[in-house]
Every structure is written in C-alpha cells, then in structure tokens.
Amino acid sequence: MLTINTQRCGGALILGSMIAAIVAASWPGLARSEERPPRRDIPIEREKLSLSGWDPDEPVPAYAYYKKGNRAMPVVIFMHGIRGSKGGDGQRLRDLADRGYFVLAIDAYLHGERKIPGMVRNLSDLGGEDYSIWVHQSSVSHTARDVSKIIDALSARGDVDVSRIGVIGISMGSSTCMVLAWREPRISVVVGLIGAVDFWSDMTKTTPGPEQDAKRKALSPRVRQLVGSLNPRDRMPAIAPKALFLANGARDKGIDIQTIKSFVKDLRPSYKSYPDKLKFLEEPAVGHSVTDRMWNEGTEWLLRHLPPAKPKE
Secondary structure, rough: OEEEEEOOOOOHHHHHHHHHHHHHHOOOOOOOOOOOOOOOOOOOOEEEEEEEOOOOOOEEEEEEEEEOOOEEEEEEEEEEEOOOOOOHHHHHHHHHHHHHOOEEEEEOOHHHHHHOOOOOOOOHOOOOOHHHHHHHHHHHHHHHHHHHHHHHOOOOOOOOEEEEEEEEEOOOHHHHHHHHHHHHHOOOOOEEOOOOOOOOHHHHHHHHHHHHHHHHHHHHHHHHHHHHHHHHHHOOOOOOOEEEEEEEOOOOOOOHHHHHHHHHHHHHHHOOOOHEEHHHHHOOOOOOOOOHHHHHHHHHHHHHHHOOOOOOO
C-alpha cells in the first residue's frame, strides 16, 4: 500500500467545536449529545491512497477518512454508484470517521481515476443489452475482488482493526456489497442502499419468467456467465450471519421493490438464530435516491453491529 499524500480537512470541525462551546456557555442547561464519541476537536484526516487491488498492474485510488491518533479503528469501506467516484459523499464519510471509524472510499473499476471516457453509459441502457450489462457487472465483479485485496493490505496499518470490517454502498456500490456479503468472510456488516439483490432482474429489468428467460438467452455466453457468477439471489445461504441492512425506495423505476421484499423474505429463515441481524427499510414515496433516513439508519446499523472502540480521554 502506497500513500501518495495527506490532506487535513478538519478546520470546519474545529470551528464547529468552538461554536458549540460558546453556545454551551451561554445556555448551561443545554445537554450535549452522547451519540458520538467525545473529543470532537480532533480534526478528520483525509489521506489519499493508492492501494493494491485484484489486478497488480492497476492500483485502486482511495480516500481514507479517520481521526489521527485513534487506534484499533474498525474499517468501513464505502462504494459509490455508477458514474460516481471516491470523492462523492465526502461529508457523510467524514461524519462516519467522526464516530470512530477508519472509512475508506475507493474508486470502483472503470470509475473515478480508473475510468475510460465514454465507457460507462446511462443506466437506461440496461434491460437486456450486452455492452451495458458487461460494463456494470464487470465493475461490480472487479471492485469486489479489489476489496478482498485491499483488506489484505490494510493489515499493514497499525491504526486499524481488520478483524472488524463493514461495507456500505449506494446503487451499483450496494450491488458490490451484496457480492461481498456472500463471498468475503472477513466482512461482518453490510449496508446496501438502493441497490439490487437479484442481478438477473436488475440487468434485464424484468421479473423472473418467460420474458426474462428470453432476454437472458439472447445475451452473449460471456455476459450470461458473468452475471451468473455474481448473483446474490443464487447464493443466499452464504450470507448469514452477516449483519445485513437493506434500504430501497418503493418508487424506484430501475429496481423493482418486490425483488428486494422477496429476497428478504426468502433470506429470513437463514437468520432464524440471529433475527436482529437482518433489516429491510422501505421508503414508500422514494425513487432511486438515498434519503437521510436511509443513511442515518444505515449508520446506526454500523454502530450497533460494528461499534468503534471508545477513545481514551
């Protein structure tokens, strides 16, 4: 693992702490929230990294957010959606780091600093077309394999606890999380936001049945093999007992909410011995977007199942 440079981004947190101190002095009865660890005055570091991935000739660009001086930090790996990059959702990731996590945001395969101009086309191209399905599923497959190699590399850091790892993803990043949910045993907590769990339904935009069968048959053998090698729907027994939180919008035109509901229903028997480790949040009036409620409940899920160590005073 090669560190390229380090950037401090904690000025806003320091200013926020000063303002909070002034308010507390003016209104002594104002209670301080205990939801987050103390010592909010410590700035959040943003370190730019170049990490060894699945392909030894293609390093994975990443941003790491953390509080310098913290030790034994649990790791949370964040994966963005299609056409996104590691630089998105920076404030949310800083907030996670402020809770005591070592947060790692990576560029997915074919995205961010790894993109090839013109290769990633609009999501509307999905629905049975070879090229777009190959790009999407190749990104999911390659990135999931990158994460396993990145976990290996993180063991060289003295400030993280690689025995406690969670992943959180949005849209395509959520689909990557679901591949890791059945494939990567070192990950214990998974938060998937507005992503797919049945890749065949997602890639063909049809529910299981004759129409989907016809679309699958029309695809090239390589694309059929690729989707089949990843589909979480076909590997449900391998997911439990990971703590799995899923959140989707009922009005999402790209991902059929019924595929999520049936997946959770069929997965529940695997969680009979740990019912508190499986949760599904449906946002009735929401399309393909992450709401504050989704993110906040996903964060609480991480805190519950992957609690940071309490910092020493």
